[in-house]
Structure formats: C-alpha cells, structure tokens
Amino acid sequence: MLEILFWILSALAVIGGVAAISLRTPLYCALSLIVSFVSLAGLYFQLKAAFPGILQIMLYAGAIMVLVVFVIMFINLPEDEIDADERSRAGVLISLLFLVPLAALLIGVVWTSEMEPFEAVAADFGSIPVVGRELFTTWLYPFEVLSLLIVAAMVGAVVIAKKRLTDE
Amino acid sequence: MNDPRWFLTVAVILFTLGMAGFLIRRNLLVVLLSVELMLNAGALVLLTFARVWQDPGGHAFFFLVVALAAAESAVGLALIIAVFRLRRKIDSDDLAELEG
Numbered sequence: 001m002l003e004i005l006f007w008i009l010s011a012l013a014v015i016g017g018v019a020a021i022s023l024r025t026p027l028y029c030a031l032s033l034i035v036s037f038v039s040l041a042g043l044y045f046q047l048k049a050a051f052p053g054i055l056q057i058m059l060y061a062g063a064i065m066v067l068v069v070f071v072i073m074f075i076n077l078p079e080d081e082i083d084a085d086e087r088s089r090a091g092v093l094i095s096l097l098f099l100v101p102l103a104a105l106l107i108g109v110v111w112t113s114e115m116e117p118f119e120a121v122a123a124d125f126g127s128i129p130v131v132g133r134e135l136f137t138t139w140l141y142p143f144e145v146l147s148l149l150i151v152a153a154m155v156g157a158v159v160i161a162k163k164r165l166t167d168e
Numbered sequence: 169m170n171d172p173r174w175f176l177t178v179a180v181i182l183f184t185l186g187m188a189g190f191l192i193r194r195n196l197l198v199v200l201l202s203v204e205l206m207l208n209a210g211a212l213v214l215l216t217f218a219r220v221w222q223d224p225g226g227h228a229f230f231f232l233v234v235a236l237a238a239a240e241s242a243v244g245l246a247l248i249i250a251v252f253r254l255r256r257k258i259d260s261d262d263l264a265e266l267e268g
Binding site (some may be wrong): 049091092 | 170171172173174175176177178180181182183184185186187188189191192193195197198200201202204205208211212215216218219220222224225226227228229230231232234235236237238239240241242243245246247248249250252253257258
C-alpha cells in the first residue's frame with residue numbers, strides 16, 4: 001500500500017517537474033510546480049516528517065507559489081513574448097548532453113553506496129515539539145541569522161520592486 | 169518503501185529537471201521556478217537522511233531552507249518586476265549588456 005503510494009507520489013512529483021520546465025505559459029508552469037510540491041509533501045509524510053510536510057504545503061505550495069502566481073498575473077506578458085521563449089535546438093541538445101550524464105552519475109553514486117533500509121522511529125519523530133526543540137537549541141544561531149536575512153530580503157524586495165519617482 | 173535510495177533517486181531526477189529548466193528556459197519567471205525545484209530536491213535529501221539517521225536536525229534545517237527559499241523568491245520576483253518595468257519583457261537573453 002505504502003509502496004504504491006510512493007510510486008504515485010514520486011511519479012506525480014516528476015511529471016509536475018517536467019511540465020513545469022516544458023510548458024510554454026508561465027502560469028501553467030507555476031501550477032504544475034504546485035502539483036509537484038504537494039506530491040513532494042506526500043513523500044515527506046512517508047519519511048515520517050509530518051511538520052516539514054505541513055510546512056511544504058502551507059509555505060511552499062501555498063505562500064511562495066501564490067506570490068509567484070501573483071507576479072505572473074501582475075506582469076501579464078503579451079502572447080508573442082511567451083512564444084519567443086525557446087532556445088535553439090542545439091542549445092537544448094548541448095545542455096542535455098551535460099545533464100543526462102550528471103543525473104546518471106548521481107543515480108549511480110546513490111545505488112552503489114551501501115545504505116541501511118529505514119528503521120522504525122519513535123512515534124513523535126517529526127512532530128512539532130521535537131522539531132521545535134531541535135530548532136531552538138542546536139539550530140538557534142542559524143535561526144536568528146535567518147531572521148536577519150528575511151528582514152534584509154523584505155526591505156530589498158520593496159526597494160528593488162518599487163517604482164522610482166525619478167523615472168519617466 | 170524502506171530503501172532510502174529510492175527517495176534519493178527521486179531527488180536526483182528533480183534536481184536535474186530543475187537544472188535543465190534553469191539552462192534551457194529563457195523566461196526569467198520559469199528560471200526562478202526551476203531554482204525552486206532544485207531547492208526542493210535538496211530538501212528531499214535532507215529529510216531522507218533525517219529519516220535514515222533518525223535525527224530531527226534535518227527537519228529543523230528543512231525549516232531554514234523553506235525560509236531561505238521564501239527570501240530568495242521574494243528578491244527574485246522583485247528583480248523580475250524591475251526588469252519588466254525597464255524592458256517590458258523578461259527574456260534572459262535580452263539582459264546581455266555586461267557581455268560587452
């Protein structure tokens with residue numbers, strides 16, 4: 001049962017990813033990426049990571065992708081601009097020439113390495129209290145630095161995106 | 169699914185897809201989405217090894233990665249809006265002034 005679920009979820013994640021990089025309209029790309037992210041959240045639940053799974057759905061598939069879709073609506077490209085989004089055949093071939101061996105190499109590394117199958121975990125593994133305790137003890141310093149980064153990104157985003165009054 | 173290697177394989181495939189989108193597409197929005205896909209592949213690896221070693225540190229770090237992705241996409245989208253204001257299009261091949 002769990003095995004079938006794994007195959008369905010990973011197939012959905014990969015199909016969503018393929019659609020996200022191959023569809024022409026940016027809005028469709030964003031929507032298929034949401035499909036990919038939600039199925040990834042299912043994979044996280046299979047890894048007994050309940051809190052990250054919820055975070056994935058709420059923050060990634062929810063907040064971040066809504067922001068992206070909002071900007072896509074805001075930009076509203078004309079039709080001929082969307083059609084122009086294609087590399088030459090040679091460019092695509094050359095990038096695939098590098099990427100396919102890279103993927104094959106990484107998958108080869110994964111499958112030649114010895115790895116124990118998953119063992120049973122404690123019932124509260126991945127629950128919010130456990131992750132929170134870890135986050136605010138071991139990872140407290142990165143957490144605080146990250147809050148500074150978020151403030152900087154917020155201010156930066158506003159400054160970069162706001163209309164300059166001196167223009168026009 | 170008891171073998172962590174299947175999860176890692178999915179992560180590799182997703183990462184390569186994101187890289188392919190990053191290299192092949194010219195629309196800056198889709199390029200940003202490809203970066204998000206690569207970040208998610210990395211997050212899947214983090215959570216897989218958190219499960220293998222039964223260490224909640226991977227989950228905590230996933231939280232940091234998501235917050236980082238939010239900051240990255242906010243700045244990236246702001247940049248895309250700025251480029252669109254300047255050029256009325258968001259084609260990465262158009263932004264080649266630095267080539268000289």
